[in-house]
Amino acid sequence: MIRVLLADDQHLVRQAMAALLSFEPDIEVVAEVERGDLVVAAVAEHRPDVVLLDIEMPGRDGLSVAADLDVKVIILTTFGRPGYLRRAMDAGVSGFVVKDARAEELAAAIRDVCAGGRVVDRRLAAASRTTGACPLTARERAALRAAAGGGTIADVAARLFLSPGTVRNYLSAAIRKTGARNRAEAARIAETNGWL
Amino acid sequence: MIRVLLADDQHLVRQAMAALLSFEPDIEVVAEVERGDLVVAAVAEHRPDVVLLDIEMPGRDGLSVAADLDVKVIILTTFGRPGYLRRAMDAGVSGFVVKDARAEELAAAIRDVCAGGRVVDRRLAAASRTTGACPLTARERAALRAAAGGGTIADVAARLFLSPGTVRNYLSAAIRKTGARNRAEAARIAETNGWL
């Protein structure tokens, strides 16, 4: 029996996914978690064989959680952003499945991963090869993320404890590197690539 | 037996939701659709009692689909945006459930709606009362939506066949009405309220 822990912030999706997996005779959902910051404790308590992790959760980011777990992890997310896949691989996850997959694919991925394999969504793997790594430095990312919400330069500078001129330089660099024509577009491009 | 049609763009979520509803003895999922523009034909073919509609789908928006259906509709969406609820009500839907609800709530909503009732998520109804209606005119909305992607004023003007000055005026009005300090923030505010 493969013991699975489910982490997803939407209750209905979590229950539904559990219902779906209950049809698999060799898979058992032993726990459900709705916040990223509760996953580590739940894993310690329930000792699952595989953790299904959503990325966007309250409390803590699924990708950073994955880096702290030493059980096998499958990222199960809505958004097939190339950057997500890359970061997930860096975090040492064993599988990456998008929520548009078939139920059989998910079950197969769980079995494969449990047996020591690695499973990655095909289309995403292809997209990841073409998109390449994030060209932004850590500070540029931070500045772009802070600016994405719609704040002004002064806001970003205040939040990052930087001089406004520096923020402008970072954003300018981000705009150039993403090939965008202004902050908003740069933020959108970085967002869809999973660079933020 | 209550006949249900499921419309959601994510295959796994759709299958999982069907699995969840299969545990309810009086509910039967008779069809699944993955695109908004296929819902009307599927309803004509399968004659469900209730349609579960996601909002954000490829092909066609769930809210506009709802307006064309004369069966009972429950909107089932991730995003509890007040504006979505308002537009859903205008479209004549019978229920509005967020994906963070419990499975029992969803089943209860299906039964209530099938019996002629109306079901609306409590927290969302409260939020909807405080937020109020969308203050933007149709053109302002269009301009803001076109600008949200990150394009420049000239881009928006070209896409809407308007003069750049007019676009600036619309965006300025949108910024004023949303209480934002620039386009990006206005777009974000309108987005979270479901006004776009």
Add this chain to the structure above:
DNA sequence: GGGCGAACCTGACGAATGTCACACGCGGGG
């Protein structure tokens, strides 16, 4: 018909933004 608001447009002005050149300190790799 008169008033009103929305859709369109123009022109002008100040403020914010994007770009560039340049400067300094720091750490890592050749």
Add this chain to the structure above:
DNA sequence: CCCCGCGTGTGACATTCGTCAGGTTCGCCC
């Protein structure tokens, strides 16, 4: 050791953006 890239900062400049005041044309309602 010395260079290079990164983080940090400054100042100047052109462009874009946000605002305002004004104008014309509709259609709708009283």
